[in-house]
Amino acid sequence: MGTSETSGPSGKAASDRNWTRRGVLAALGVVPLASLAGCAGTAGASGTAGGGSASSTSGSATVTVTPADGSGKADFGTPVTVAVAGGTLTSVKVADASGSSLAGKLDAARTLWTSTDHPYSGTAYTVTAQLDGSGQGSTHTTSFTTRSPAATFVGYFTPEAGSTSGVGMPVSINFTHAVTDRAAVEKAITVTADPPVEVVGHWFGDTRLDFRPEEYWAANTKVTLSLRLKDIEGADGVYGKQSKDVVFHIGREQVSTVDLSSKKMTVRRGGKAVATYPVSGGDSAHPTWSGKMVISERFTQTKMDSSTVGLGDEYSIADVPHAQRLTTSGTFVHGNYWASTSVFGSSNTSHGCVGMHDAKGARDKSTAGAEFYNSSMLGDVVEVVNSAEDTVDPSNGLNGWNLSWEKWKAGSAL
Secondary structure (H helix, E strand, C coil), rough: CCHHHCCCCCCEEEECCCCHHEEEECCCCCCCCCCCCCCCCCCCCCCCCCCCCCCECCCCEEEECCCCCCCEEECCCCEEEEEEEHHHHHEEEECCCCCCCCEEECCCCCCCEEEECCCCCCEEEEEEEEEHHHHHCCCCCCCCEEECEEEEEEEEECCCCCECCCCCCCCEEEEEECCCHHHHHCCEEEEECCCCCCEEECCCCCCEEEECCCCCCCCCCCCEEEEEEEEEECCCEEEEEEEEEEEEEEECCEEEEEEEEEEEEEEEEEEEEEEECCCCCCCCCCCCCCCEEEEEEEEEEEEEHHHHHHCCCCEEEEEEEEEECCCCCCCCEEEECCCCCCCCCCCCCCCCCCEEECCHCCCCCCCHHHHHHHHCCCCCEEEECCCCCCEECCCCCHHHHHHHHHHHHHCCCC
16 A cells, blocks of 8 residues: 555654665775876877877887877776787786786786786876896886776665664665666675675666675674775766775664554564563554564654655654654654553554654653664664555665565576
8 A cells, every 4th residue: 555655643754864875985996096107118109099009129029018108098998918029028017106006917928918907997007017038137118097987886885884783784785877787787796794694686676786695694793895896887888986895793683573463562682572562553544564674764853744755734743753764665663752652552543654652852761662762773673563564665675685585586687
């Protein structure tokens, strides 16, 4: 039912921040570097745009470097090569201004070196080749700069770097441009866990990619997100900008079950019940979504307005206390000071939220709403059972746990 996506006597928070942008990455990856001055002794293509190749002599040896010396807009999608005739190569180094070098390998004859990594876009490099044989003891140096792509994309991720989250927190990445080559982008992103567990990606449309294990994370897990999107072509002519590792942690295990038949919520830590609270869920016209929902935002107080979720002027409450978001569409578990205390545990009366007794101004720490809020964190799971509503859509919030492992893996591009 469409209206069941809204929150209890409260709808979608007017102060709602876009949770998909919680981990904004600014100026990620390798920063374009200033051009480097090339050494003398090379013959071709100074200032050329495309890169090409140019040969020069070093003693009796002829050295050919691609991209050519002085190239100002060299291609970043192809490897760097250094070839020599009339001699052999002792070593080759291709480095940017920070000293970071491209990996590469020599062929068996030691006459051709090929980088195994592509150069980064918008970056100046210096090529230094050491020769022996006919060019014994000589050094050949050139320089080039790669072009910058005309169009780029980044991924905004949650959770934040360095944060601690509940066991239900997936890694969720939202891209600033629609991705057509999902396999290339997904291959450039890895999520690893310590202690180890299999982690798989799942696409929700062409701009969102989430990662999760089969079951909730184990308590105290260290999770590392590795973004290697720099110069990955996600769509025709649109390249990624990020090269970054992000670490966050999983805290204690807390999973709460809201039973809308008994109208009680049981909070469990490590599988052991630690608290039970009377609640009020959605009424018959606005039932609460069923299923596993992850807390994605938390507000000590927030405004909720029915007009923001398509319910006209049914309510507008400026100071809803202890509100924790469960869906993007507006489902919260939150405190309620305007209903009689007799409602909680006896009747389902909301517009879809899970309500708990609370005090106006969020000032009373002894209320159920305050206690539950203060015991919770982002990433905790709230599971709703015995509701008249369908299971929440897995993409409505951070709620991919409602897909079986088989269906989750089927949404991977790899």
